[in-house]
Amino acid sequence: MTSTLLWLQSGGCGGCSLSLLCAESPDVLTALEAAGIRLLWHPSLSEASGDEFRDLLQQIRAGDIPLDILCLEGAVIRGPSGSGRFHMMAGTGLPMMKWVDELAHLAQYVVAVGSCAAYGGITAGGGNPSDACGLQYDGTGKTGLLGEAFRARSTLPVVNISGCPTHPNWVTETLMQIATGEFTEKDIDTLGRPRSYADHLVHHGCPRNEFYEFKASAEKTSDLGCLMEHMGCLGTQAHADCNTRLWNGEGSCLRGGYACINCTAPGFEEPGHGFSDTPKLAGIPLGLPTDMPKAWFVALASLSKAATPKRLKENAVSDHIRVSPGYRPRKRS
């Protein structure tokens, strides 16, 4: 059985598509083929332009081509003044938000690819000059373009593959699950994100975990220590499997030496402080690890700080390993 897929882009950077091109074992085209997904059109990949593309849209509208999966990448652009004129879809004379609204109601599954399409994302940053929102959400509320009551024809709400950008496998694996017909409402979390990756925390598998355990913290960019206390890292709260799945072979934000900014969460674009600062009250970070009682965190942190080995203290504020792990020969009995 094949599923058809139409991919549109609006108020975003195209980075989720570009990230998708980094898919490996297999490449994205092979992955879609394996899932039995027929690409009706993708803005970076397809041959059809202009008139050929408008024909395709007409055939979908007329029901001549069934639309199984609609993916939107980039935020829905509602401005100025609700007109959508900040993004008129080229060659059609209509605001993209009108096209998205119409096509979403024809699709079996509607998928928001990236945090912009899911919640508004970076495009909704600052004063949100383009009045950007997500497909179903506007930030944390279900007041986006399609609204709270929306259900695609499959009866599922919008599937929010959030992330800035999305990991290629978050997209391919979710699309594969959908194509098999096995994807249900149980597979998404309370913010519409696929649980396959959103049930994990960025903290899982963090290479700085030992520094975290002893609260041996980095003080400046390029230091090796934990980035939570001073450098704005939200890895203990961010829902994603970045440090167990890895990016571009062997990478992740933490492995790259910089803080997790919780890019899979609604509103990540406006943290209310500098992205590389940790806001604190009486020296204690305001954002505590997910599900951790504050008293326990404070107690454990002060205990572990008292017990921090010299190796971690020194390495935490260095850009290279200064002190190697010790070796204790086994005593022969």
Next chain:
Amino acid sequence: MSRRVVGPFNRVEGDLEVHLEITGDRVREAWVVSPLYRGFEQILHGKDPRDALVYTPRICGICSVSQSVAAAMALADTQGVTMPPNGEAAVNLILANENVADHLTHFYLFFMPDFAREVYAGESWHAPVAERFKAVSGTAARQVLPARADFMHLMGLLAGKWPHTLAIQPGGTTRSVEVQERMRIGSILFGFRRFLESVLFGDTLETLLALDSLEALRAWAARHPWEHSDFCRFLHIADALQLEELGQGNGAFMSYGVYASRGSRLFDRGVWRDYALSPLDPELISEDLSHSWMSHREAPKHPYEGVTVPDADAQDGYTWCKAPRLDGHVVEVGALARQVVDGHPLIRDLVRHSGGNVRNRVIARLLEIARVVIAMEGWAAQLKPGEPCCHHAPLPEEAMGCGMIEAARGSLGHWLKIRNGRILNYQIISPTTWNFSPRDARGTPGSLEQALIGAPVRPGEKDPVAVQHIVRSFDPCMVCTVH
């Protein structure tokens, strides 16, 4: 005479519409429309200057690192901080990784698939070319995607991820390099070179770079069957369709220069006009708003003084794109501009013969892949495990600074003013803002608008294939264009 709206153009980054006035079988006039406005310059207003490193890469998913580097350089300019040699080499490697991957993506996924179109079914070369380059189903994409992904493991090692890394900082990078990474980088580059030499070029990179004239290039191509490599395939098609006659630019080229290393740049800064090189004066850059959907349209302003307030009803406006000009003149930017300014003999000779056109833009891009990969091998060898990768400096409360670099698609500049420790003004001019700009107050069309004049239109064609080639020969990035 007829008026026609062409779009959407896919296989460009972002959304694009072109209006054509057609007389007989030729395009007589063209207007380029960038239909998406997001307002990054407005979003950045009042932010902590360091947060530009989070926001500006997200202008664009394909030039993400270029935006990072420009932002980091603008911040560094305000701080007066420089990078240690390791930081400089790592930033060059990361930027080169993106730029080369972009050239590859453009050639294989965006540009070549147009030759697989049915309109060319009667050409002797069509069947094998369609099998190789057909969008989605062609054999080339299945070969190039894994090679590109392997090559981009450099990002995993040096930048954490791509796109949208925070590894690039004003004083260097966040990720120090250990000996094992240096080894890995060397082996990744070796594997990528092998792909280029066997699949893309069919010869060594050094042989390609030694070709110093159109004649030498022709002689090299003649030594191989036309299906010897993908570059040979392109040269064969370019000859058959006379692609050097399509998409004529105005002959003025600009490059900000890029890849600073040990006090000099790999590709030099300058302006090439009237067959001569002159120095670039950044003070002469201004943006004209006379045909943009923008208010505050007094005289063109230097980007330090630039204003971005959209107005969908602005008189004579037809695009969200501003019109950057150098001393009031239109200049073309991109790999062709970079290589002609830097003085590569083959590119200088191509431009001397036929100026800026579809064929020359593509050749320059491919040649640049070879030049940059060799430079990458050098930077990788310069990495010194154990040495610092980042310098640190406080951010001033009041300052201005700019970051001017070359992204894959051409000259990219960020101009930043800080007041009370916050961003007072942040202005960005991207490569495609230069190339796809609208008319200015004097009525002079932008580079693409000029290049489309005279494009042939076949009988019955709704979206002329020649127009598609010309548009894509610039490798436009529309999300950068307006931002």
